[in-house]
Amino acid sequence: MPAVSKGDGMRGLAVFISDIRNCKSKEAEIKRINKELANIRSKFKGDKALDGYSKKKYVCKLLFIFLLGHDIDFGHMEAVNLLSSNRYTEKQIGYLFISVLVNSNSELIRLINNAIKNDLASRNPTFMGLALHCIANVGSREMAEAFAGEIPKILVAGDTMDSVKQSAALCLLRLYRTSPDLVPMGDWTSRVVHLLNDQHLGVVTAATSLITTLAQKNPEEFKTSVSLAVSRLSRIVTSASTDLQDYTYYFVPAPWLSVKLLRLLQCYPPPEDPAVRGRLTECLETILNKAQEPPKSKKVQHSNAKNAVLFETISLIIHHDSEPNLLVRACNQLGQFLQHRETNLRYLALESMCTLASSEFSHEAVKTHIETVINALKTERDVSVRQRAVDLLYAMCDRSNAQQIVAEMLSYLETADYSIREEIVLKVAILAEKYAVDYTWYVDTILNLIRIAGDYVSEEVWYRVIQIVINRDDVQGYAAKTVFEALQAPACHENLVKVGGYILGEFGNLIAGDPRSSPLIQFHLLHSKFHLCSVPTRALLLSTYIKFVNLFPEVKTTIQDVLRSDSQLKNADVELQQRAVEYLRLSTVASTDILATVLEEMPPFPERQSSILAKLKKKKGPDTATGLEEAKRERSAAVNGGPEPAPASAASTPSPSADLLGLGAAPPAPAGPPPSSGGLLVDVFSDSPSAVAPLAPGSEDNFARFVCKNNGVLFENQLLQIGLKSEFRQNLGRMFIFYGNKTSTQFLNFTPTLICSDDLQMNLSLQTKPVDPTVDGGAQVQQVVNIECVSDFTEAPVLNIQFRYGGTFQNVSVKLPITLNKFFQPTEMASQDFFQRWKQLSNPQQEVQNIFKAKHPMDTEITKAKIIGFGSALLEEVDPNPANFVGAGIIHTKTTQIGCLLRLEPNLQAQMYRLTLRTSKETVSQRLCELLSEQF
């Protein structure tokens, strides 16, 4: 075959590229490019008509300049002209330019579509291919409108060439992904399924992707694909390694097609037809058998291709979760990989085994590999492999091995990478609680956690240990003794002081009989830590001191002296000062009886009420509307020593609302566990997923109501109420979702899921932890979603909630009001500045305007409130017409900041508004305009 020489065919291009490569500096490069651009511009403008070759060459140079990162603002027309050339090379450059520099200029789109149409009709397979690739690469809505009807015909026509069929299938897939509404299902669908039988394996490869995607959305219509896929797969796996010729890759028959077929089968449950099912089981067994055969080649390509099929096979076996024999065999196979010399295989085996651990059939088999996994934790060099080992240990943990696994995780924690410490802490805390037979072990474990990784122990973890100690009187004495001992360490973590302070305040009397831990010694021990602690911890310790006054009358005067000191009574912190004043007063005026009543031991926390699994669930989730007030009330009740049982958090630490306001100080959400491992927490505990319900009626209206406000009720039916509270700052946000069970019956398997489209996922990052799957009657569960706006976005995430109520399965979906305007930061500016900026943003793409009828009474004050609620600053005395409203602000995303100006002109006579948005980014103008237009 002739080698392709450097830039053959276009000498001028090769020279230009060489020149650029020889530029010594960025400046020289820019100079050379500008010279070239001027040259091309003059050629394009010149009187002499350019021949096809020159046009191709210049367009190709422009493309090269663009790919170097420079803007190109001309040449589109010449590129479009190339499309109608009859020479392949000219056409190809034209299509390439269009695909890379998509331009939504409507005039050009019409011309481009025209050229594509001609090529599709040309019956020249090369031209048809170029046209289809262009549609597949651009995939715009305009193209879908123009061609979504035509392409299925090309795909199933009897006389279409194989290579065109391949392109048509994937082109259709692209259009279906971008504009599913424009791709009509029809007669062609059944014929597409039969492409699985096609003789040309390339056609089958392309068609399988299309069918898989279509089957995910329309499982019924594509059901027949199952038996066809099984028989195709069967023919591949039983073929001799030479049968498939071109499609055999390093002695593995059609590995990619096999993987695709196995993924298609994962859209469906195990086949019902016993014959099909039997044939499939045979295939899966054959693949597992082949894994045991000696390799046909020593090349890594051989083993990778073979194992790609094997791992997909195991995924299907896990997906079906119905053949114990296959599950155990899969597990044994993965067990071999755990000790393989290839890091890739060890990693993938750990990952795959995690899912096997959750199947009842293979859980025991997975457990036999515990020593290997622990060893991986200690010896793997790649942190991502160690991470998978942690995940797997967590997944394989049960009562029989919990002590060992927790101990190993604790010892790993001492040296673990910072990036995964918080997650390990949570996992240890969950496992220790879940599998504690003996609560002294649990207490020891949590105290160890605090000792080893105190900074990574979140509030929920130490609240929980206190709740458990309070609820179990058999462990209280032990807990008091243990924290007392732990506090002896000269430097102990503040979280330990918190736990110690709380537990000794409640149960210090249980160890006071021992002269080594007499009341006075306990007090001095705690007080020795006091000055090094933060305000919330000191507040907690003050509460402990007043409890000591009640428990141990003999230390009363010592404590009163402390409370009376200037550093307490005149403390600059209001909270500390108030506590000191009130506690001192209480200790002076109250009789012993009153003191005993006020400072009575905490009543037990209702069981099942909390678990770290439902990390952020609070004892009494604040009411959706008045959460802030209620939390404050709880807090002051506790400060005043009110007898009302207050949650551990309320007496001593920043209340949930204070935490909410402290958003800016909180570490950014993505610092948490990476998404895949976050998912694991749920994978283990949730039921298998069901289809997502369509949006609940009224969801859109409710959604619109939240555009200009952050708190309120998002959804309510007879069973469930969903309330929201959210806070946004710059490109970060946090949303508290409150699920209220309105009935008197438990909700079971309660599973809220956030669903983002692929596009949205790239631009908006959401992180959340699972909630407790059981919601008691009348109870409220809280879920926190950490939000990061990566780039501007249009769609909204969907919140799907599934649960069992009585015997019935409930499934609700609502749109979650996380909208682009939430990331607004208001900007004040004077009239002059405003109009200067307004003029700067005068490109047609930067402005979006909407004229619409008022849907609500046109009230000036309400309008102002809405604009402020929308997030922009409301600028007074800027618009010469006082009836108009103008606003300004900056949208913060992780990647960039986008300045936004808006102007709303009401027309009272006509009951109309005109809304104009100008921002530096078209999509932002568009989206903000849509959102705000709905509000008036």
Next chain:
Amino acid sequence: MGQGKCCKAGEGLEIRFILIQNRAGKTRLAKWYMQFDDDEKQKLIEEVHAVVTVRDAKHTNFVEFRNFKIIYRRYAGLYFCICVDVNDNNLAYLEAIHNFVEVLNEYFHNVCELDLVFNFYKVYTVVDEMFLAGEIRETSQTKVLKQLLMLQSLE
């Protein structure tokens, strides 16, 4: 199941983008299967370069990336990277990279970085023959090379 992961898992095999970069971070091919604006593309390119180049031969060929993962392989000074969904088949893409490299090698007769620079417009053609709409289109090296030769003859 998707909860916590925050987003519903994959839609079958779908490539988000393919990047070829050299060690210095120069892009030799960028093929996007999702819509990104130019700034975002530049940012992705830099991030990928940062996560991939710090890894050594003892590391896996997979690395978590935002809500996705990158499957990559290094050939001399060039990194070939494919961004896919987290639950996609790692090894299938790893070998898809190799299959692609073997085709380039055959087509350009011992491909080197400069071939990709001077023939950038042909590399796109090779990509489109093997990957389309984010999916694997053709895996047979014989078929791909035959088609490329046929197109070559039209020049």
